Amino acid sequence: DPALIYDLGGKFDKSFNEAAFGGAEKWAAETGGSYKDIEIQSEAQREQALRRFAEAGFNPVVTTGFAIAGAIDAVAADYPDTKFVTIDGWVDPAKHPNVLSILFSEHEGSYLVGMMAGMASKSGTVGFVGGMDIPLIRKFACGYAQGVMAANADAKVISNMTGTTPAAWNDPVKGSELARAQIGQGADVIFAAAGGTGLGVLETAAKEDILSIGVDSNQNHLFPGEVLTSMLKRVDVAVFDSMTQGADLETGVKVFGTAQDGVGYALDDNNAALVSDEMKAAVDAAREQIIAGELKVHDYSSDDSCPVLQF
Amino acid sequence: MTETAAIELKGISKAFGPVQANKDISIKVMPGTIHGIIGENGAGKSTLMSILYGFYKADRGEIWINGKKTEIPDSQAAIAAGIGMVFQHFKLVQNFSVLENVILGAEDGALLRPSLNKARGVLKHLAEEYELQVDPEALIEDLSVGHQQRVEILKALYREADILILDEPTGVLTPAEADHLFRILNGLREEGKTIILITHKLREIMEITDTVSVMRRGEMTATVKTAETNPEQLAELMVGRKVLLQVDKVPAKPAEPVLEVSNLRHIDEDGVERLKGIDLTVRAGEIVGIAGVSGNGQSELMHVLGGYGHATGSIKMNGQELDLTGKHSDGRSRRDRGIGHVPEDRHHEGLILNFSAWENSVFGYHHGPETGSGMLMDIKAMKQEAQAKMDRFDVRPPHPWLAAKNFSGGNQQKIVLAREIERNPDLLLIGQPTRGVDIGAIEFIHQQIVQLRDAGKAILLVSVELDEIMSLSDRIAVMFDGQIMGERLPSETDQTELGLLMAGVTNPKELAHG
Amino acid sequence: MDLAVIIQVLDSSIRLSTPLLLACLAGLFSERAGIFDIGLEGKMLISAFASAAFAFTTGNVWIGLMAGIGASLALSAIHGLASITFRGNQLISGVALNFLASGLTVLIAQNWFKQGGRTPTIPEEQRFQDITLPFADALRDVPVFGPIYSDLISGHSALAYIAFLMVPLTWWVLFRTRFGLRLRAVGEAPDAVDTAGVSVIGLRFAAVGTCGVLCGIAGAYLATSLQAGFVKEMTAGRGYIALAALIFAKWRPWYALMACLLFGFLQAVALRFQNIRLGDFVIPVQLMEALPYILTVVILAGFVGKAIPPRAGGEPYVKER
Amino acid sequence: MDKMPAWADAVLVPLISVFLAAAISALVILSIGENPLNAFSIMVEGALSSSRGIGYTLYYATNFIFTGLAVAVAFHARMFNIGGEGQAMIGGLGVALVCLFIPWPHWSLALLGATVIAALFGAAWAYIPAFLQAKRGSHIVITTIMFNFIAFSLLNYVLVNMLKPQGSSDPATARFPEATHLPTFQSMFSTADNVMFRNAPANVTFFIALLACVAVYLLIWRTRLGYELRSFGQSETAAVYAGISPVKITIVAMLISGGLAGLMALNTTMGEAERLVLNATEGAGFIGIAVALMGRSHPVGILLAALLFGFLYQGGTELAFWTSIPTQLIIVIQALVILFTGALDNMVRMPLEKIFLNIRKGDA
Ligand SMILES: Nc1ncnc2c1ncn2[C@@H]1O[C@H](COP(=O)(O)OP(=O)(O)OP(=O)(O)O)[C@@H](O)[C@H]1O
Ligand SMILES: Nc1ncnc2c1ncn2[C@@H]1O[C@H](COP(=O)(O)OP(=O)(O)OP(=O)(O)O)[C@@H](O)[C@H]1O
């Protein structure tokens, strides 16, 4: 059986980990199989959980979050027969042939929703609310800003982080205030990449009648007709695929980019009215260009800097 | 006599865990009288009164008020039965006004204003009737102890108490304040109120009570009419042996000066000048007593000498200047220079109540040889040393491991005294050595002080007890408003003259003439 | 900086201050009576959950509020039992209750709603609505006063107005009523209260209960007024900040208002003015994030003298000789 | 003269309290439809029955010993140091700097250096609140709370903008060099044919924690400084009378407290993660408060309380592995244990005292 280890945010963070859970549930429902999962509570538990599951014979052991990569690096060699999957983390494939690293091109997905934000904005000012200030979130912000600029070169992007403690992922009240502050500065579309804090952003945007953009999972349904779109990060697909392949999992490094449909934007009944044909056409064109390699979106984590945004 | 007693206690017993504080106590107090209770520290006086006031519940026994059996499960019931109590440690809210303290628990209605207005009127009336003047708007923490006590009495009277219990009311009062209190008590007696007075001072018993009961080790050993007894007999009943009520000492042989203070000035935290140029000398082999109404700078003088309080001027110890403001103006440096200090307030300064006796017996000297010379303190030696000191000073119970808070006031005082005297200081500062201490212990403490003097040491004594000053001192300095008003020899002065000096009158004769 | 921005920041300050203020006043009642309470956080949290859960399931936000208050009161009762009845350590009890709330909320939420320790989103009409004060729209165009009245003072939820009205009310109760006199007395000198024939235990339970009610309102404000439901740990340390504000305010109602507004203002400023550019140098977001805390320390060190807590605070009442 | 024999107070009361907490926990477990006995046996088995489980239990306990001692030392001087979390965090920063930038020849030297720096960094972080309390009367509870937040921001800045290896999205330092890796229990206690403590994170830091217990014991009860510290904690006026400087004692007590909190980083950062991560303290600073209070601020009590919490942490993890009991249940159990042993202990003690008194009366 496969096993799934969630990152510190917990199984139901309404975005990243929850998407993983969704993928696993889907797998279980479709195959009738069963899997084991656990939510990490502390740093030391990462390695413990990996070992426990490997020893108990679970295969593959799928993990979410970049933070566990270090533990996999330490553990993988001890269990050569077990396949480990790290979603968002990177483990050297030369060193550990039994590890699959799945990386998402969040910057590309963010670029796409950034374009939509740029086009949807009437004021020419759009916002970004991040959770805790970590490089991953900066990657989101940077891709988003590039997308906005692509749609409207004169646009202004206001980027804010909620805080520096883990509480920044779970403070919707602050999310609300940040949204209001950005609205006050003219923003009329706000992208929230901030876990539970993002709910506050979406809520306030809905209340103040401006548009918001969800993250990771499709969050369009949370405030129907008020959420412009969601930046999809198909963690669920990654988990589903890994579990489906089972013990025969192909290892190495896999990039879930635009081409693989690993990242994208959400379109459904809830936001159909908000997305104009023109917008859709433009975004889809950009998507094609990215896939074709004609358009390169700068990745913050490649050099820890962003050409269009300063942190 | 067939008159019904105001209070009658029948067979009251009370134990605190294994300690039997009251054993089968019976007592009768007639209305309109003052009944004294005396007894050694820990005899059970306060416990008995607390039971009467519903603060504690007796294990056994009955309480009869005005001929009716009365259950007193809590203070509310006691108040309802017309009982008021002035505790030894006042039960006042320090940062409340007098009025607020008086109405607390006796408010009329949910809003304060009407109660306060009513109380203001009643207090005015009571003040006139019983000489109980206090500023109703003043905060308790700004009042002198004497005035705080008046507030306690006012509280009881405001609740229309007919029976008033006072537990060691004069322990912290100046003589003038004590006199005033007795005038108040007399006034109350004339009004027909019944008063129970607990005290360690036989003079007070003789002066004001109608009847007196003696307690010993939880039992009531005797009840006599005051008119039919005398101090010596009471003392013997109390302690169980003959007690010397007069200090027994030979004339002093003062030698070279040990302490020389000149032009000493001290300004406190609030910016008030508390010492206004003190000049004072204490020689080896003499006891200098400082008399004065408390609050006139005696405490501050002791603090500055003892090393906590910055000052200007000069203090010389054995001819050498002491540091008054710098690094070496702390208690530790003073001790290093041979100054021992029995502070006025043993509970807050002299002892750490939660520390064991052996830990307390090195307090302040913990850097000294008593604690050994190694990195770690030598606990075994400290315990042995403490045991020896406790034996020599007859501390009861003689258990070094017992926490200081578990000793009675007199024995706590002995622990402090033992610590400071056994250090063999050149100069001993000693404040209120017998406050709240029973006569058996007073006798012992006085003996120790005199012995130290006879060993050629200098002693500076501060006490609000004029009797104590008069009988112990070889020379008396009177302080008033931060200054020394004058020095007298005990043989050449009397309480009246000292009293006038304490009131700031430098030349009594002048007063007499004009 | 124009008036609109100032008003936005102040408006934000008010919203951020409100839960702090409620919790701070809650703590004030408790600590004035001599019961220290570091469990403000937990009480707010459990109330946030209970109010959201009940507002969602019943569709009535007032029932939600009552449920929140009830849950908070339940924790108060445990705190009272531990620290008043059984004379336990008040700090430990508070710490334990914070843990308890943190665990229980998610556990129950998961059990009831199966949404991962969250409550479902409460629809707009089942939440506390922002109240538009009379003439708010008419007066908006009056210079200066207009925006202040219609954008700053108007447009908050009933609970926010309750919070601010609690300040004079608290002052009045504490300093003008019998209950207040006794409550303050029991925090300063419980023996004086006891010997005056008033029950120390009863008074302290009343104070702890009041604390529970106010924390309950604070939690409900977070989950059913500011937000549209409960998210785990959504109080995000506000209980501790409220505690700091209480000490800052030296346990006085009007100072508490000032302290909470200050904290709220500092947070609002930090949120509003991120990424400030000084020439080439961008002030790091981390510095802005820490700014409210740094300023608090500076103010504390520079301007606020020694804060003296109620004298009997933190100590269980044991009859003494 | 006491109402109850000392052993009853020291052993019986906590035991019954823990039992009560367990009973209520069992009810909670029942109410979410699981078997409490089964849960309990999983916890015991996972935390205590194998050397590996014990290794984890001891690892967590190590953290709690340090933070518990930190809180206790301040407590003895009547100060409430809520800042253990921040002090440990800054201590971790010190450890990281030392491990990353000094080429240590051997782990023992690295450990020595890291110990000194961790303590110094932790102490330094406690210094400002201490100084402000001593000199300006700023309440230490507020300032230490504030310093926790500030520490988080500082650490975040340093990790994200300075120490993070380029290209890594993890706000953490690079892995420390091999020479700084501490011996784990596995490497210390395994023999050729018998592997003990396999892969458990418990490491040599545990012994430093034990040493710290002894050192704190000696400090508090045997040294003159400890004597002064306790005196000051009991009565400031008395301390001044005895020539003890309040300013000095306040600052020294907080420095020691902060230093102890800082030492916690040795275990998590150098011993376990072998790099500095953002969330290395994981609330152990706050658990330390509970541990110190439950342990009555005595090193032996703290050791026992820390072991109990280590057991709860590890047992709780095992529970999460093998049942579908949500991890939050563990938090609830912890809360109940703290509540019953720490705050409701008189509920047990009062009736016990009565019983003992009656037995004695019967004897007499
Ligand atoms: N609350 C208490 N708990 C335990 N023991 C107590 C308590 N109160 C009094 N005792 C003990 O009961 C005995 C009688 O104490 P009590 O205070 O009644 O004496 P007292 O006669 O008032 O002494 P003093 O003259 O010093 O005021 C003493 O041994 C005392 O230690
Ligand atoms: N801080 C103090 N320092 C010195 N004497 C004090 C102090 N407070 C009170 N006293 C006096 O000391 C006397 C002894 O009381 P203390 O409380 O020290 O011990 P106790 O006699 O055992 O107490 P209790 O009578 O309450 O049992 C009292 O008469 C009181 O007036």
Ligand SMILES: [Mg+2]
């Ligand atoms: Mg007494």
Ligand SMILES: [Mg+2]
């Ligand atoms: Mg006494």
